[in-house]
Amino acid sequence: MxxxxxxxxxxxxxxxxxxxxxxxxxxxxxxxxxxxxxxxxxxxxxxxxxxxxxxxxDLASLLADASLERLRPDTPPASTGSLRGDLLAWTEQYVDELGSAPGRAMIRDFVTSDQGCQCSNILRGQLQCIVDRALARGEACPSAEQLVDRLAAPVVYRVMFAEALPEAERVRGWVEHALLGCTPT
Known part of the structure; x- marks a missing residue:
């Protein structure tokens, strides 16, 4: 290195x-x-x-850094008024972005470089924004770390290794799974 x-x-x-x-x-x-x-x-x-x-x-780190710049959000995740809606909107957008040719190339760049932690921090920050909004509305919700495991990880896996992008029904199922165990306050 x-x-x-x-x-x-x-x-x-x-x-x-x-x-x-x-x-x-x-x-x-x-x-x-x-x-x-x-x-x-x-x-x-x-x-x-x-x-x-x-x-x-090296070239992989350079390309990952350029991708990281593109990945940084200009605005916070969409606010729909509910945790479920916010997570669904975020996950659908995440599938679209990562499932595109540039998105898949970006994943490869991160895998072959040492920029993965920075990418993970941006991702976690987006999910923390959704969690913070839900908590401010009085909604019970999982932690950002749990959302990484329950939403982001399956998206990345499916984008990289499945023949087709996940369908809307599967995405809704991931969101419902992410919300399991959350009880309203």
């Missing part, structure tokens, strides 16, 4: 990260993912390949 320089929040480091992420997005729009190389991305970003290797270590 390569030693990476610490990430700073501003200045040249932020500009390099932004230009590299932009280069990855542009290249993915015009090239097959399998044809991307570190030198190709570096040339598009206007930096040297050694800058990318020093910062990200």
């Amino acid at each position: 390569a030693i990476r320089e610490p990430i700073r929040t501003g200045g040249r480091s932020a500009r390099v990260q932004q230009s590299v992420h932009q280069a990855v997005r542009e290249l993915l729009a015009s090239e097959p993912r399998e044809s991307l190389t570190v030198p190709m991305i570096a040339a598009r970003a206007g930096v040297t390949p050694s800058t990318l290797y020093r910062r990200w270590g």
Whole structure:
């Protein structure tokens, strides 16, 4: 595993990260993912390949970091007025996003890099937002960690290993299973 320089929040480091992420997005729009190389991305970003290797270590980590930027939500999860509705809306969207070609590629990027913890933190944060809203409404609910196990994990498994994406009925079943044992306050 390569030693990476610490990430700073501003200045040249932020500009390099932004230009590299932009280069990855542009290249993915015009090239097959399998044809991307570190030198190709570096040339598009206007930096040297050694800058990318020093910062990200390898191509998989670089692609995972660019995917992580895309994964960060711009808005909180949809609020439907109930825990059940929020979880159903979130899970349906999660299936759609991960089941797309870019979503599947993103999962592969995370599996082959060391960015999985950051991805998990974003996911857990989204679910914690749903939990916090439910608690504020006085609803009993599972923890965000339980929701990761009961909703996110089956989605990722099905997207990666099943022949077809889960149907709406299965998604509703996961939500109902996630709510088992919750009693209203």
